[in-house]
Amino acid sequence: MPQDQKDLASARSKMLADLLRAGPIVPVITLERVEDAVPLARALVAGGLRLLEITLRTAAAAESAAAIIREVPEAIVGIGTVLTPKDLERAEALGARYALSPGATPDLLEAASRGEMPFIPGIATASELMAALAHGFHTVKFFPAVAAGGIPALKALAGPFPQARFCPTGGIDEKNARDWLALSNVVAIGGSWVCQTSDIRAQAWSEITAKAQRALMSIKE
Numbered sequence: 001m002p003q004d005q006k007d008l009a010s011a012r013s014k015m016l017a018d019l020l021r022a023g024p025i026v027p028v029i030t031l032e033r034v035e036d037a038v039p040l041a042r043a044l045v046a047g048g049l050r051l052l053e054i055t056l057r058t059a060a061a062a063e064s065a066a067a068i069i070r071e072v073p074e075a076i077v078g079i080g081t082v083l084t085p086k087d088l089e090r091a092e093a094l095g096a097r098y099a100l101s102p103g104a105t106p107d108l109l110e111a112a113s114r115g116e117m118p119f120i121p122g123i124a125t126a127s128e129l130m131a132a133l134a135h136g137f138h139t140v141k142f143f144p145a146v147a148a149g150g151i152p153a154l155k156a157l158a159g160p161f162p163q164a165r166f167c168p169t170g171g172i173d174e175k176n177a178r179d180w181l182a183l184s185n186v187v188a189i190g191g192s193w194v195c196q197t198s199d200i201r202a203q204a205w206s207e208i209t210a211k212a213q214r215a216l217m218s219i220k221e
C-alpha cells in the first residue's frame, strides 16, 4: 500500500487514541426503536459518557445514529459493527466521527485506509493486529476482550507491539473496567453494560444515567 495512505491512517489512529482516552468508556449501543435514540444519548451524556458506539445491528440503527448526530451535539458518535466497505460508506454518509469493527477483513482495511473516515478495526490475535498495523491502524478494538484471553492477552501483546493502543470490548463491566484501564496500552474500554437492551426497552433513562455515572466512578476509585 502507498506510504502516504498508511501515514494518513496512522495519523487518524493517533487522533482516535486521544479521542478515546478522553472517554474513556464507550457504551456499545444497540437500538431497536428510533424514538429511543435521542433520549438514550442524552441520558448517557448526562451521566458523563459522550463517546458513543451505535452498532449497525438493527434496522433502526442508521436512522437512530442520524437523529443523535443531529440532536445531541455533545455526543461524539461512532458507528459500530462495521463489517464491510459498504458499512464504512454508510457510517461516513451518516456524518459519524469514527467507525469501529469487531474484526477486519483485508477489503475493509484497504477501504478504510483509502477513505476519510477514522477507523478502529477489531483484532483478537497477533496476526490480526499485524494486518491492522500494516495498514497504519495502531488504535484497535480488542474483541471479544474477555473471551480472547482477557488482561493477560493484552499484557502479552504489549511486548512485540508497543505501538498498539487498544479499546478492549466484550465482557467488560464495572467490576473489571478499572483493571483494564490500568494497562498502559489501553486507551479506553467499551461495553454494553451501561445501556442494556432491557433498560432501553423500558425507557429507563435515569437508570441509564446512573449506570453511566457508576461506570465512571468505578474507574476512579
Ligand SMILES: O=C(O)C(=O)C[C@H](O)[C@H](O)COP(=O)(O)O
Binding pocket: 028, 055, 080, 081, 082, 100, 101, 102, 122, 143, 169, 170, 171, 172, 190, 191, 192, 193
Ligand atoms: O458489534 C460490534 O461491533 C462489537 O464489536 C461487539 C460489541 O462491542 C460487543 O458485543 C459488546 O460486548 P458486551 O459489552 O460484552 O456486550
